[in-house]
Amino acid sequence: MRQIKMIRFYIGRIMRNLAVFIRWGIFSAFVGLFVGAFSTLFAFCLRQVTSFRTENPWLILCLPLAGVVIVFLYGVFRYKNDKGTNMVLSSIHAEAEVPFRMAPLIFISTIITHLFGGSAGREGAALQLGGSIGQQLGKLFRFDEKDQRIVVMCGMSAAFSAIFGTPIAASIFSMEVVSVGVMYYAALVPCVFSSLVASKFANHMGIGPNVFKIRQMPLFEVVPSLKVIGLALCCAALSVVFCMALHSLGDFYRNKLKNPYIRIIVSSLVIILLTIILQTDDYMGAGVPVIQRAIQGNVEPLAFVWKIVFTALTLEAGFKGGEIVPSFFVGATFGCLFGHIVGISPSLCAAVGMMSVFCGVTNCPITSMLIAFELFGYHGVPFFLLGISVSYLMSGYYGLYHDQTIVYSKYKTEYINRKARN
Amino acid sequence: MRQIKMIRFYIGRIMRNLAVFIRWGIFSAFVGLFVGAFSTLFAFCLRQVTSFRTENPWLILCLPLAGVVIVFLYGVFRYKNDKGTNMVLSSIHAEAEVPFRMAPLIFISTIITHLFGGSAGREGAALQLGGSIGQQLGKLFRFDEKDQRIVVMCGMSAAFSAIFGTPIAASIFSMEVVSVGVMYYAALVPCVFSSLVASKFANHMGIGPNVFKIRQMPLFEVVPSLKVIGLALCCAALSVVFCMALHSLGDFYRNKLKNPYIRIIVSSLVIILLTIILQTDDYMGAGVPVIQRAIQGNVEPLAFVWKIVFTALTLEAGFKGGEIVPSFFVGATFGCLFGHIVGISPSLCAAVGMMSVFCGVTNCPITSMLIAFELFGYHGVPFFLLGISVSYLMSGYYGLYHDQTIVYSKYKTEYINRKARN
Structure with a gap:
């Protein structure tokens, strides 16, 4: 009698788990397909406008006008206090x-x-796109409040995966970024499914990932390791500077230039002026070609400084995009420079710098490791581990996303539960 | 005046962070070297005795005597209630x-x-070895209670990394396994440093990782994916069975055979009898050759069942080792069989099965993903992601380690904070 009860109990539980699994499996594949399709369209449009802009660099002269249109659009939709990725x-x-x-x-x-x-980057926009679409689908299917969170993560993963072509990192990123130190594993299956489907879809449509090849990989010995640790320390400082630059300019604009139209026009004029002085289109858009050159070992010495300036001017004025690819840009160009100065493969340093700055500004070490494998392969893994872990520790509680919670201390095994500083 | 204060404040903070970093950097490199040396010696001894045993299979007839010696040793050191890895x-x-x-x-x-x-495996022993040595070193250097935890994790990472040759997975494993859902990132730098140093040391001494090559990789399409999901569901069930088998036999022994000498002699005799009946040495030791054959696509149909039986008889009677490699064995042999039955690359299924069962019994999805990359490379990643995530979800709250805490629900974004069931 007791055994029959036990068996019933177990069968009941297996059925319940299977039901959870099938429900999430189907729903997340659907989210992956839907968000994947939107993100692919988004990536495709971005690619088209970027190649059009590359051929017509004079378009930058219309930046003030473009800014006015964006501010106007956000005004029409009564959506003035946009918090970007924070909202998600x-x-x-x-x-x-x-x-x-x-x-x-x-x-x-x-x-x-x-x-x-x-x-500006593109992932920020993709995350907001994915989160927003995911949430609508969740509402449509009447998910409860707790599942609704999983749905938003699921949408974020799908968008990140489609745009960036790194399904593993995308699955983990949305689970890791929200509360640093806590992994929402309940979202594991949904995030994995949606991000695999989305990346498959994007790949099928010809939106492949950027894969880089590191040149002149040094052996993992003491001296190169110490140099990479030095690089990571600098990258940690750089990520703090990057967060502070964005934040300070934002504060300045909010206090001194309260009218959003004037703000975006002034910022655009400064960008145009700087572009004319520097005579380059390196700092327009996401800047993937510059990142590629850095990974090949070529870099303008001050590129990382200018990218911080241009990105702060662009995003804090009200233009849209994201901060992730700019952080890659800053890290890669600085790393390459560091490699040339210190005398260690600039190509490796560019790659390590890219992931270290990303880790410093997002506080997501595991996602950073996974992106490193997906973009650069398994070679050089010890250097990436060093760079990412040191940058995580030394970048303090600064971060791009004010609504990110850092649940455990970076220095002690202590519960602190504070917001990221920016 | 205010600015000078600010600058002082920031410089003070930077100095504090640098001090934390340098302290941990040096200490963890030291732990890596020390534990790495011990673990390398351990791995070397294991390799020697394994090759000696392979040449002299009659040694199994002395198993009861060996058992008596082990029970005696634990008695002499007044250390009867051994909880193994749980203790760590x-x-x-x-x-x-x-x-x-x-x-x-x-x-x-x-x-x-x-x-x-x-x-029996070897990682369980290595983790205990590493944790124990780490803790002694921590005491020697007078770390406080909270840092002491980091030190133990640091030692575990070093040992895992040296024995198994997977530095990335080793760094993350000790942070992930203790409390599922919470990542102790404060231990990130120490764990990364110690595990890199330990793996470098072990490699240098000729203890390299087992690297496997998957044959006949199918394309990532709908049908192979569904088959892999089917495999993962079976692996989840298998990991529950594995945990239950160990636990039930342990309970049975504790209740019916209270004398540890009689217990270990009886168990040894059963093992000898089964070995004579089956006429194979496949189930002796860790069984790496059988895992290798499974990844090449060859398997005895009932191997996974026998491995569970043999491992339960060995470990629950009081022999020492670990459960991780046996879980690899069970997963790989079952996966290979599944591949033959369902008609999809048995080699891929063996690899996915191996990681899925590991994930099911340890509840560590990220470590599982990292081990998969380190052992099998980047190919087949989508299948590993599917297998690992599904097995994580469907294996419930069972686990090898009773003292593992599962902090967040597997099904909802809820705080549950319960112990793993076994």
Whole structure:
């Protein structure tokens, strides 16, 4: 009698688990397909406008006009206090909701920003796009509040995966970034499924990942390791500077230039002026070609400084995009320079710098490791581990996303549960 | 004036962080070297006794005697309630301490177990060795209670890395396994440093990792994916069975055969009898050759069942070793069989099965992914992601380590903080 009860109990539980699995499996594959399709379209549009802008660099002269259009659009949709990717993180903390009108808005504004040469990334936009679409689908299927968070993560993973072509890192990123130190493993299956489907879809449509090849890999010995640790220390400092630059300019604009139209026009004029002085289009758009050159070992010495300046001017003025590819740019160009100065493969240093700065500004060491494998392969893994872990520790509690929670101390095994500083 | 204060404040903070970094950097490199040396010696001894046993299979007839020696040794050192790897996990929860006499005890007993053909792994022993040595070093340098936890993790990482040759997975494993869902990132730099140093040392001494090559990789399409998901569901069930088998036999022994000498003699006799009936040495020791054959696509149909039986008989009777390599064995042999039955690359299925069962019994999805990359390379990544995530979700709250805490629900984004069931 007791055994029959036991067996019933176990069968009941297996059935319940299977039901959870099938429900999430199907739903997340669907989210992957849907968000993947949107993100692929987004990536495709970005690619088109970027190649159009590369051929017509005079477009930057229209940047002030583009800015006015973006501010106007956000005004029309009564959506002035845009918090960008923060909004998506808050929605996972269940403090806010991602409004659906955010999806088309961020889509169009990012395309405009890139067309007219603003310095911005694309993942930020993709994360907001994915989170927003995911949440709408979750509402449609009447998920409860807790599952709704998983749905948002699922959408973020799908978008990141489609745009960036790194399905593993994408699956983990949305689980890691929200609360540093806590892994929302309940979202593991949904995030893995949606990001695999999305990357498959994007790949099928011809949006492949950028894969880089590191040149002159040194052996993993004491001297190169110490040099890489030195690089990581600098990258940690650089990520703090990057976060502070964005934040300070944002504060300055909010206090001194309260009118968003004037703000975006002034910022655009400064960008145009700097572009004319520097006579280069290196700092327009995401800047993937510059990253590629850095990984090949070629770099302008001050590129990393200028990228910080241009990105802060672009994003804090109200243009849209994201901070992730700019952080790659800053890390790669600085790393390459560091390699030339210190006398160790500039190509390796560019790659390690890229991941270290990314880790410093997002506080996501595991995602950084996974991106490193997916972009650079298994070679040089010890150097990436050193760079990422040191940059994580030394970049303090600064971060790009104000709504990111850092749950455990970086220095002690202590519960601190504080917001990232920026 | 205010700015000078600010600058002082920042410089003070930078100095504090640098001090933390340098302290941990040096200490963890030292732990890596020390534990790496011990673990290399351990791995070397294991290799010697394994090759000696392979040439002299009659040694299994002395298994009862070997068992008596092990029980006697644990008795002499007044250390009867051995909880194995659990002890190390508890010490990180700050509930217990790893006694130093554990290190030589586990070293010798594991060597004896392997020499006489007991079915057991080696990582379990290595983790205990590393944790125990780490803790002693921490005491020597007077670390406080919270840092002491990091030191134990640091030692575990070093040992895992030296024995298994997978530095990335080793760094993350000790941070992930203690409390599932919480990442102790404060231990990131120490664990990375110690595991890199230890793996470098072991490599230098000729203890390299086992690297496997998957044959006949199918394309990542719908049908192979569904088959892999089917495999993962079976592996989840298998990991529950594995945990239950160990646990039930342990309970049975504790209740019915209270005398540890009689217990280990009876168990040894059963092992000898089964070995004579089956006429194979496949189930002696860790069984790496069988895993290798499975990854090449060759397998005995019932190998996975027998390995569970042999491992339970060995470990629950009081022999020492670990459960990790046996879980690899069970997963690989079952996966290979599944591949033959369902008609999809048995080699891929063996590899995916290996990681899925490991994930099911340890509840460590990220470590599983990292081990997969380190052992099998980047090919087949989508299949590993599917297998690992599904097995994680579906294996419930079962686990090898009773003192492992599962902090967040596997099904909802909920705080549950319960112990693993076994």
